[in-house]
Amino acid sequence: MTSGRQLDRPLLFGAPATEHAHELTRAFQEQYFKTLDSRPVAPVVDRSALRALTSGGLPDDGTPLDVLYDELERTIVPNCTHTAHPRFIPYVQPSPNGLMPFADAVVATLNQNCNLWTLSPAANAIEQVLVRWFGELFGIAGAAGLLTSGGSAANFIALAAARDRTLGADARTRGLQGRNSPLTLYTSDQTHSSIAKAVAMLGLGTDSLRIVESDGACRIRLDRLESAIASDLLAGATPFCVVGNAGTVTTGAVDPIGELAALARAHGMWLHVDGAYGALTALSPRFRPLMEDLRLADSLSLDPHKFLFCSFDAGCVLVRERSDLLRSFSTNPSYLSMPSDDDFIDYANYGPQLSRSFRALKVWWSLRHFGRRAYAEVIESMADLALQMAREVERQTQLEALCPVTLNCFCFRRKDLDDAGNLRVLDELTRSGFALLGPARVHGVTGLRACFMNLRTRPSDVSQIVERIARMVV
Ligand SMILES: Cc1ncc(COP(=O)(O)O)c(C=O)c1O
Numbered sequence: 108m109t110s111g112r113q114l115d116r117p118l119l120f121g122a123p124a125t126e127h128a129h130e131l132t133r134a135f136q137e138q139y140f141k142t143l144d145s146r147p148v149a150p151v152v153d154r155s156a157l158r159a160l161t162s163g164g165l166p167d168d169g170t171p172l173d174v175l176y177d178e179l180e181r182t183i184v185p186n187c188t189h190t191a192h193p194r195f196i197p198y199v200q201p202s203p204n205g206l207m208p209f210a211d212a213v214v215a216t217l218n219q220n221c222n223l224w225t226l227s228p229a230a231n232a233i234e235q236v237l238v239r240w241f242g243e244l245f246g247i248a249g250a251a252g253l254l255t256s257g258g259s260a261a262n263f264i265a266l267a268a269a270r271d272r273t274l275g276a277d278a279r280t281r282g283l284q285g286r287n288s289p290l291t292l293y294t295s296d297q298t299h300s301s302i303a304k305a306v307a308m309l310g311l312g313t314d315s316l317r318i319v320e321s322d323g324a325c326r327i328r329l330d331r332l333e334s335a336i337a338s339d340l341l342a343g344a345t346p347f348c349v350v351g352n353a354g355t356v357t358t359g360a361v362d363p364i365g366e367l368a369a370l371a372r373a374h375g376m377w378l379h380v381d382g383a384y385g386a387l388t389a390l391s392p393r394f395r396p397l398m399e400d401l402r403l404a405d406s407l408s409l410d411p412h413k414f415l416f417c418s419f420d421a422g423c424v425l426v427r428e429r430s431d432l433l434r435s436f437s438t439n440p441s442y443l444s445m446p447s448d449d450d451f452i453d454y455a456n457y458g459p460q461l462s463r464s465f466r467a468l469k470v471w472w473s474l475r476h477f478g479r480r481a482y483a484e485v486i487e488s489m490a491d492l493a494l495q496m497a498r499e500v501e502r503q504t505q506l507e508a509l510c511p512v513t514l515n516c517f518c519f520r521r522k523d524l525d526d527a528g529n530l531r532v533l534d535e536l537t538r539s540g541f542a543l544l545g546p547a548r549v550h551g552v553t554g555l556r557a558c559f560m561n562l563r564t565r566p567s568d569v570s571q572i573v574e575r576i577a578r579m580v581v
Pocket of ligand 1: 257383422
């Protein structure tokens with residue numbers, strides 16, 4: 108230090124700059140939730156205010172917390188999209204449950220690194236119990252797995268494991284180099300884009316991903332799937348994986364998983380099920396039968412930051428065989444060598460991440476604090492909102508459904524408007540600040556999508572949204 112002044116660890120918690128953090132957090136949350144309903148769901152972005160806030164350079168000296176807090180209230184919050192607002196229903200994105208601000212604060216305070224068990228023993232035990240609970244919920248007893256940043260990461264890990272099992276012992280060293288027979292995989296035209304992204308990242312090439320047509324209910328067509336596999340075999344390719352959906356991203360459709368499993372088994376293929384959206388509806392008696400066949404999957408993605416209403420981010424992947432994860436992801440550099448222990452798992456060997464947060468705490472606390480029965484009730488109440496919307500849309504002569512309701516989302520359109528007109532309705536609704544819905548394109552037709560995953564949405568919100576859309580002049 109050129110000045111010779113001792114800085115006295117200025118970043119340490121409890122130093123003058125942060126001593127009001129607790130009070131400010133509480134005040135912020137109280138104020139935010141008190142005013143949430145009256146805010147526009149999506150802001151009219153004040154670009155000049157954001158530019159003014161962000162135009163300076165990297166500061167040499169610190170800014171008092173009160174000033175930062177003032178900026179938060181004045182500029183940041185008014186330019187946020189309010190995802191916990193009762194009429195925020197565009198995507199598979201929940202409002203977080205009430206434990207989350209507390210759990211996230213504890214996680215940041217403990218700052219466990221869930222890469223090696225020695226750095227996070229309690230977190231390790233908790234992550235293991237979650238994987239066991241999820242394995243039991245889906246009837247994949249003894250499943251291995253880990254928490255991930257979300258469904259996209261879970262899908263990536265599962266497809267890496269599927270690819271490497273097919274490539275065999277030298278998967279890590281040779282990769283895809285020198286293969287004569289291209290690896291091909293299959294999924295429906297309703298599948299989430301994270302699958303194609305994973306296929307590209309894994310070096311498989313998206314040309315090898317066969318997109319199979321879905322039926323009127325948005326479920327994969329098995330006849331089309333079988334003929335795609337047959338023609339690839341004839342051409343000398345190696346079909347290695349089928350990706351089914353337990354809740355397609357746009358309409359919430361569930362593929363015929365039992366039939367997909369039988370087909371995959373007949374061809375020695377891996378069955379991955381993307382259950383990021385819908386798998387956790389298995390917590391509810393109403394949806395359990397629909398999810399029964401997930402027990403047949405070789406791997407399954409699920410997202411606690413969806414139907415467990417956990418804050419971002421918390422996903423999970425389950426894989427039937429532990430060795431499939433280790434083949435793809437284990438490493439053993441000298442600087443990470445730690446004693447292994449049969450009671451614990453080094454999660455760094457199960458996925459691409461090294462440093463990992465203590466995500467398990469918020470998921471475990473959510474399940475323990477609320478319990479399965481409360482989740483069943485909430486999940487079914489969300490599905491009831493989708494059914495209510497479908498009934499109300501049916502009563503409006505100028506509206507029509509695009510697809511039947513399976514889970515908790517509903518897609519519909521204005522019959523009197525073309526695709527562009529329906530998008531104008533969506534824009535106008537967003538601009539009004541009253542509600543935020545998403546766009547939906549179902550079998551070539553464009554409309555609107557409501558996905559009910561918001562703990563604050565009331566039946567009266569649904570009725571008001573339908574009325575507005577039906578009467579809107581665009
Ligand atoms: C079916 C499906 N798969 C994957 C994803 C991606 O999940 P994440 O956003 O957690 O990465 C989503 C997100 O909505 C989804 O609905």
